[in-house]
Amino acid sequence: MVNAAPNLDARTHTEECSFKRIVNDLLELGVFRAIDYAFAEFVYQQEVNLAEDLRLQVALLAGYVSLQTGEQHTCIELKELAKLNLAGFVLPDAEGLFQSLQQANTVEILASDIQATGKYSSPLILQNNKVYLQRYWQYEVNLAGKILEMAVKSHDLNIIETQTLLTGLFPKDKCVQTEELDWQKIAVCIASSQKFSVISGGPGTGKTTTVTKLLALLQGLAAKQNKVLNIQLAAPTGKAAARLTESIRGAKSKLPEPLQNHLPEQCQTIHRLLGALPMSPYFKTDQFQPLHLDVLVLDEASMVDLPLMAKLFDALPKQAQVILLGDQDQLASVETGSVLADICQPYNLNLGGDKLAGYSPKMYDRLSQLIDGLSDLILEQGVQIHANERAVTHLIKQEPFGLQDNLVQLVKSHRFSDDSGIGQLAKAIKTGDVVLVQDLLKEKSFTDINWYQLKQNSVKNNQKVVSEQILKQLITKLLPVFKLYLKAIKQGDLALAFNCLHQQQVLCAQKTGLWGVEQINSLMENELHQQGLIDKSKDFYTGRPVMLSKNDHQLKLFNGDIGLVMPDPNQADLIKVWFITPEGEIRGLLPSRLPSHETLYAMTIHKSQGSEFESVYLCLPLVNNNYGGRGLSRELLYTGLTRAKKQFYLFAQPQALALSLSQQCKRSSGLAQRLHNSKAT
């Protein structure tokens, strides 16, 4: 409903000035970005019929929603906007805001049960007490609609044929032999019959192994009908795609030969799969020109943002089966949303008896048919089958609900044993238990985790001096591998040089400042220069390791690819930057052709997503009066730690560690609610 039109002529110049004053202040204070300012102004101009106070409320709220979207939130809760002070203008409480928005032209208020219906032209949408920019509401609704549509589709498996193939893939039936559920086998059984499934789990829990067996099963079943499935593998970054290519090859080679038939090996980026268009947010494929595939496996799904995931699902053909792989505890995507965490939200709730914790009777029956001895095991052990499983601890008969039958979480790490410090620490970080995390780090019996404590302020040990001393220790620890690396380059042994770069990696929470990437890069360069091992006066000096920060599809080089500078063995005066492709091909490029890049003695934790190293040196910035810990989070720490395969070194103040554990990277979104509160039909 629109307000009775006020006398527009009577609107005073002072009122316009008041809006301008507030948005200018917000811009100057660095609260609003130019785009938030412009959006607030646009809404203000549209709402000429509103009384001035309401007009200001709606326009400032619009600017603030735009700002939140820039902070990667999909929407903002009305209650978070309530009483917000924007440069002296205080928004009303949630009820007052709702009433104001009801009168606005620029806001569409929707009932809570609307899923993927309707297109709205108003710039803002209010639904379930959340305010969205229209475009993000559309992405969220489209994606939820597609996922729910797929989630209820299951196909009937031929039980005998499936059992035979499962026996080949899982020769020892651990379910019965060890009286412990083999969740990898359960994951294969669940994902094989569902059009949509998610296999989530931490590092080394066997996601790739499981999905390779799943694909072998699907191809095996298709072969019985003289069909070959078109299976595509995709990942959000070139680096992650290369890693999946490598690990799926490894997992495939471990399968019995007949089961390896028609298994894909090559993984591509989502952008390449969808067909990126130059200078456009759109792709060659969409709902009108869908992808040609039967099965899509998407790895590192936690890195995929809402708009891209929505576009990917939009481009899926009707018959497609989709399997998402990822670790929902990792950092969310760099851009808007936290899609995987929202899909896996049931695992993050305190589930005691929650409906979402179990599978439906239909799924339970199917699993019992496919896995010998499963029913007996469940009867014997009651509902608490696997005490260590975090959430999917019981298979109880319930009504179908949301994504109940589509999620599997693998928790047993095959990379870290129970007595490994990295494994224990990863579990403790996820709970945010500061005392436990500190105890584990101080525990001498774990030789794979080490903590270099930056002391709190003290009279004798001033923070800066202590920090500098420990920085020197870090550089000293890194030196042996870098010396080996530079020796390998001198000998022209590229394979060994790249191997050295995978041996160790410094990961920083921040790019700039103390303990940031730039500082460590510069210290390392200085040290190597002083020791006469490099000549840092040249930009592209022999031995400089670099990491690309942009994709170059023509050159087939991707953001995150690692290269090193070395003279061409056939022409010593020609300096090139060398890369090794996932296929093992060595490529040398003139520095002038190199896409945007950075020096790589250290990288940010964000950039390390999708990579792993033998040893990880994780650096947290100093928390003090100038820096209060913004950007530190539990997910950041977990992501950094889980990049380490063998050794983990933490360089942090206790205060910075505690702050990281206490802060969680929460993104406002309505996706989880749409997915999990809907009753399956």
Ligand SMILES: Nc1ncnc2c1ncn2[C@@H]1O[C@H](COP(=O)(O)OP(=O)(O)OP(=O)(O)O)[C@@H](O)[C@H]1O
């Ligand atoms: N059931 C199992 N029994 C023994 N070893 C296993 C099992 N599952 C996986 N592994 C081994 O554990 C290692 C990690 O497995 P895989 O690569 O499948 O895990 P992942 O979850 O994909 O790991 P990440 O994504 O962290 O690289 C591999 O060496 C694999 O061979």
